[in-house]
């Protein structure tokens with residue numbers, strides 16, 4: 001079976017300003033690279049057209065007052081916070097972005113494709129029920145996961161490896177034991193949440209796992225989190241579906257963060273998600289694009305790495321151009337690994353009463 005890519009040229013119409021980090025070139029340059037690599041002619045790939053999310057699906061996550069505010073402001077232009085404007089027409093593009101995530105999940109559930117990458121924007125993981133934030137308007141991931149639950153999927157693992165904490169997604173599923181939310185994110189960094197002690201509430205206690213990463217964390221650090229946290233918890237949780245918030249602002253050239261993941265490390269991480277999906281959920285896996293602001297030096301290569309890993313292509317040749325490597329040597333910090341070990345111990349301590357694998 002094939003790997004799906006959800007994409008629509010309308011995703012390039014959303015623009016807060018030509019110099020805003022979340023700008024159309026994020027996807028425009030990626031599309032140029034994918035076409036140059038012949039990805040869309042590859043028999044292992046299927047391009048899928050998204051639809052707009054229905055109001056019923058959006059209202060599963062967001063308050064009607066907020067949705068009406070967004071729709072109204074989007075007609076004339078408005079404002080949420082200092083880095084999240086409401087440009088004219090964003091409401092329809094946000095619906096198409098959320099619908100792109102649902103389209104990906106639908107294609108996987110109906111076995112149209114084996115797994116799927118929703119290459120959508122605007123991103124979503126900071127959007128909360130009552131308000132958007134951090135370049136996000138509608139929470140694409142949460143809207144897709146609620147849709148999956150309505151379709152009868154009972155256990156969903158969300159891996160959010162964007163460099164920023166997925167505070168919106170965390171809040172939406174904080175008391176839900178059917179959704180295991182694992183976030184790795186740089187700390188300190190916007191939005192300032194995502195400490196290990198934030199671990200869920202009520203029925204959802206233990207089903208939110210936050211792993212803060214020190215600045216300078218590289219491929220080795222990410223693999224340590226996979227081995228120490230993600231693999232054992234996934235084994236114990238036994239998910240029926242895996243959904244990845246695939247932010248790519250953890251790349252070592254990203255201008256607004258300080259992590260040091262490479263394009264190859266990114267592909268390895270996705271490879272791991274694919275392995276977990278094959279082991280526990282018949283390969284059912286959707287990755288949703290979140291952040292990633294290194295528009296020339298990273299996104300064309302990290303997006304390619306994601307697709308290659310999902311489609312079972314050889315990822316050994318995935319790497320960024322050699323001239324970016326001095327930046328990696330500058331940003332990668334050995335000390336980050338030692339601090340990360342401490343953070344992992346903190347996570348295990350908090351979660352030892354919820355997960356046998358940590359007790």
Ligand SMILES: [Zn+2]
Pocket residue numbers: 162163164247249290291292
């Ligand atoms: Zn981010």
